[in-house]
Amino acid sequence: MQFSKNSEAISCVLRRALCALLICSALVCVAAPAAHASALWIADSEQVDEYLPSQLKSSGTPTPLTVSDSDEAVGVCFDKSGNLWVTNFNEQILEFTAKALKKLPTAPSPAVTITSSTFSEIWGCTFDKHGNLWAADENVGMYEVSALQLKTGGSITPAVIITDTTQSPRPCYVAFDKSGNLWIDDRNNGRLFEFTASQLGASGDATPTVILGGEGSLGDPGQIGFDGHGNLWVTSYGDDSVVEFSKSQLGASNNDAPAITISSSTLxxxxxxxxxxxDLWVMNQGNSDAEEFRPSQIKHSGSPAPSVILTDAASDSNELGFGPAHGK
Incomplete structure (x- = not known):
């Protein structure tokens, strides 16, 4: 009898463990989908282009799916629901829903259009962890469009407007680190600025807590982004290179020399x-190519040959990003 009870107890424990394992596995699959399932999206000024995962496996000149009702597109970013948001030089922020994008190549129409008299020369966009959209304005600073404003659309006053009259940067792109600090590029002086999360709660003039670059280390910086290790990468348009500032360099100013410089002859x-x-993907404005560099190729400074080159990927490219694969 005792053996039977022990057997039942052990069986119960095993069933619970198996159940927990299955639940955990399901959660992992949902919370962390394969990175390589995502498509490449490019703001191509006249439109937004989507390259499906199957088109990113090898070099060539694939034909993208296009979101044509996004004239003067300059920035692309996705919200948590997989909806595409586009900023453009018409000083608009447009939403294309995931449901509409699934019908590509049938061209979708914007579900939401946001305008503002504050918008002057809007560029790249990104989302914070609360679902608010942040955009860079080369002539003003950085805007937060709140999650509520994104739902209602129309003409708005941004929920938060951050300016910096001391450094007077010309930001084109914005990116958040894992701590919720906002980083921007400064085309005026070839620098990168950090504004801490605590500085982003209300409109006002803010002083960067960290300044990187300068002294000729960046020639006309473009889009910025973080890798999975927390290192900050930026394109250096004027130098035909891509550079990395390591995570350890991001804690203080005066780190002017990048930790890694990639200067491939194809850039x-x-x-x-x-x-x-x-994998790092880079979009060239000079030759309209999109190029992929594998992790092993960007561990150290050098001039590696891209593992994949998509030729004629965009006629006048701006921001790129990876998001859900839509259409067929």
Whole structure:
């Protein structure tokens, strides 16, 4: 009898453990989908282009799916629901829903259009962890469009407007680190600025807590982004290179020399960049190519040959990003 009770107890424990394992596995699959399932999206001025995962496996000249109702597109970013948001030089922020994008190549229409008299020369966009959209404005600073404003659309006053009259940067792109600090590029002086999360709660003039670059280390910086290790990467358009400031360099100013510089001979006016898993993708404005560099190729400074080159990927590229694969 005792043996039977012990057997039942052990069986119960095993069933619970198996159940927990299955639940955990399901959660992992949902919370962390394969990075390589994502598609490459490019703001191509006249439109937004999508390259499906199957088109990113090898070099060539694939034909993208296009979101044509996004004239003057300059920035692309996705919210948590997989909806595409586009900023453009018409000083608009547009939403294309995931449901509509699934019908590509049938061209979707914007579900939400946001305008503002404050918008002057809006560029790249990103989302914070609360679902608010942040955008860079080369003539003003940085905007937060709240999650509520994104739902209602129309003409708005941004929920938060951050300016910096001391340094007077010309930001084109914005990115958040894992601590919720906002980083921007400064085209005026070839620098990168950090504004801490505590500085982003209300509108006002803010002083950067960290300044990187300067002294000629960055020639006309473009899009910025973080890799999975917390290192900050930026394209250096004027130098035909892509550089990394290591995570350890981000804690204080005066780190002017990048930790890594990638200067492949195929880089020609690099402007946009984004990570897909550990792979770095770069968009060239000079030759309109999109290039992939594998993790092993960007561990150290050098001039590696891209593992994949998509030729004629965009006629006038701006921001790139990875998001859900839509259409067929």
């Amino acid at each position: 020609d006016g690099p402007w946009g960049l984004a990570f897909r898993g550990g």
